[in-house]
Amino acid sequence: MASVNRSVVAHNTPAVPAISVNDLHKRYGTVEVLKGIDFRAHDGEVVSILGASGSGKSTFLRCLNLLELPSAGRLQIFGEKVNLRPSGSNLRIGDRNQVDRLRTQVAMVFQNFCLWSHMTVLENLMEAPVHVQRRSRGQVRDEAEAMLKRVGLIDRAKAYPAQLSGGQQQRAAIARALVMKPRVLLFDEPTSALDPELVGEVLKVMRDLAAEGRTMLIVTHEMAFARDVSSRIVFLEQGRINAEGLPQELFRGGVSERFDQFIARFNQG
Amino acid sequence: MTPGMFDLLGFGPQGWGLPLLQAAGITISAALCGFLLGSVFGIGGATLKLARSPVLRLIGQAYTTIFRGVPEILVVYLFYFGGSVVLTTLLNTGGFPGFYSLPSFVMGVFAVGIVSGAYQAEVYRSAYLRLDRGQIEAGASCGMSKFLLLRRIIGPQTLRFALPALGNIWQSALKETSLLSVIGLTELLRQAGTAAGSTRQPLLFYAVAAAMFLVIGRMTGAVLGRMENHLAKPWRR
């Protein structure tokens, strides 16, 4: 903890953090990828997670949705402790139903969109609300259509993912996450698989979401976006949080040498 | 006066039309039941072959190797006569003397199914391996249970990738039912043989049987082709 470079001294902490992580570790075999992460995200925060390739950003994000199981540590989502049981030198899921329930609250948007290719865009959006959340089909359809309007894809509702551009697929994937009415949105490099000319349309949707006060955790290499949109930056280095703070302060430089090097290297291209 | 070709194939007193049609019905039912039973064995076999446990993988491997390697007619004999011997022994020791044989349709379907399943296992396995792991993860990340994932995502997509090869296996199963003539099932080949013997017109009746196999194969193939087309549609740009 002492080694974390913090630019913010204190913030007014609301009662229950949306996500709270204590001393999170993740090992693959003998390799420790996450080496003790302490992290909190509050309602309405937009946190960008930056770091070099291999620093553990994806692994960390995936632990929050339990796509990866931490090897050690504690995880609370809206104050609810995730039930993880020790199993050998790792943890395993203690309560399957709890995990499935929490997952609809902490929705994930993937680098490769991962829309279901055998379903139309509208079916993709309706799938989890109808089959996981068991909401009424008619109501879900209305909400899904409204969401598609919002991301500018209503005219593609009956298309299949293969018939969409990458940017359209990612907007559909974001809409798919939104119709579950999650309380937190996780993004893992949502624009990295896109052609440069398609990045803007996805970032625009994300900017709008941030502006309406959504709680978002975003792993990204879009530095300008991270600087402009985030309420906080977390800089991971080799499985640890090396620096954390307001974007304007971190980007001004001088908070963390490693972060400054990272940005310098980044700006060189 | 000897009856003409149309009399022999017709539905009159000297005609073999009705028996042949009934036999075709038996052929289709045996093939269909065998193939469907085969998909149960096939999905089971594929699951074993994909299992994490080496022992289970070995069992799956043994199943597909054995039943693809042994001549099918031997499998038919083994099931039919082997099954009858087991049944007879059981009943004899239970105080019921005599020889008992199993219904040839049931045992035949079983034999076709277990062989077809060995081929289908390989098809389902490779179809499963073609799935996009990301899409399965996306399902899990939405809170889908294992069962829901299987039903809504893994199942439909595996079927779509498996269907072209399953079509070929269906055609084999259809033809293999002719082997069931050796255990006394009155399917198309056996009925044609009976007619050929009693009318001394083997060429005519075997040619008719061949034509009927072809027609059944082509018709069912067309249905499968349409299904394949339908399921592949979402993947087309």
Ligand SMILES: Nc1ncnc2c1ncn2[C@@H]1O[C@H](COP(=O)(O)OP(=O)(O)OP(=O)(O)O)[C@@H](O)[C@H]1O
């Ligand atoms: N399933 C796995 N098995 C073994 N090692 C893994 C596995 N997944 C990730 N790793 C390792 O963990 C480390 C962190 O990976 P991670 O994907 O979290 O990095 P990242 O910060 O997201 O990188 P990138 O910017 O390239 O996406 C890497 O060294 C990677 O090789």
Ligand SMILES: [Mg+2]
């Ligand atoms: Mg990554």
